[in-house]
Amino acid sequence: MDGKEKTYGGPVRPDAVYVKSVSSDGHEFIVKKEHELTSGTVKAMLSGPGPFAENETNVVNFREISSRVLPKVCMYFTYKFHSMEIREFPITPEIALVLLIARNFLDWLYIFMFLVFF
Numbered sequence: 001m002d003g004k005e006k007t008y009g010g011p012v013r014p015d016a017v018y019v020k021s022v023s024s025d026g027h028e029f030i031v032k033k034e035h036e037l038t039s040g041t042v043k044a045m046l047s048g049p050g051p052f053a054e055n056e057t058n059v060v061n062f063r064e065i066s067s068r069v070l071p072k073v074c075m076y077f078t079y080k081f082h083s084m085e086i087r088e089f090p091i092t093p094e095i096a097l098v099l100l101i102a103r104n105f106l107d108w109l110y111i112f113m114f115l116v117f118f
Contacts, residue, residue, distance in 0.1 A: 019046065019058040021074060027067035033058065035077040040107030064105065069098045073106070 019036050021029045036042045042060055062070055072091055091099060 016058050019060055021070060022059060022061045023065055023067040023070040024063050025067050027070065029070060029074045031074045031077055032081075035074075035081040036060065038077055038080040041105060062102075065102050066098070069095050069102060072099060073102055 017033060018030050019033045021031055021036070023029070033046065037046065045060060046058065062073070065073060072095060
């Protein structure tokens with residue numbers, strides 16, 4: 001370790017291990033910050049100087065992603081963090097188009113190589 005103590009409390013501290021993802025309809029999901037940073041867009045929102053309130057609060061508001069889709073997005077953050085191996089990542093056909101739109105926003109290049117519809 002680097003001698004710094006990790007903060008596991010609420011996501012509002014800049015050094016927090018977790019961030020809060022908020023869907024367009026107000027549902028909240030807690031995800032490890034390092035997992036969410038697999039998205040280029042979220043990384044820009046949470047890192048360094050810029051116009052994003054998210055880099056101060058560690059709360060990411062997904063104004064265009066509903067609570068029906070955001071859990072799958074959060075699962076993909078974790079999936080992508082742990083593996084670039086191509087394997088099944090099941091989604092329902094009903095959310096496929098919305099997930100494609102989220103992919104474009106979140107700067108994910110390869111998500112549809114992993115998806116399997118059921």
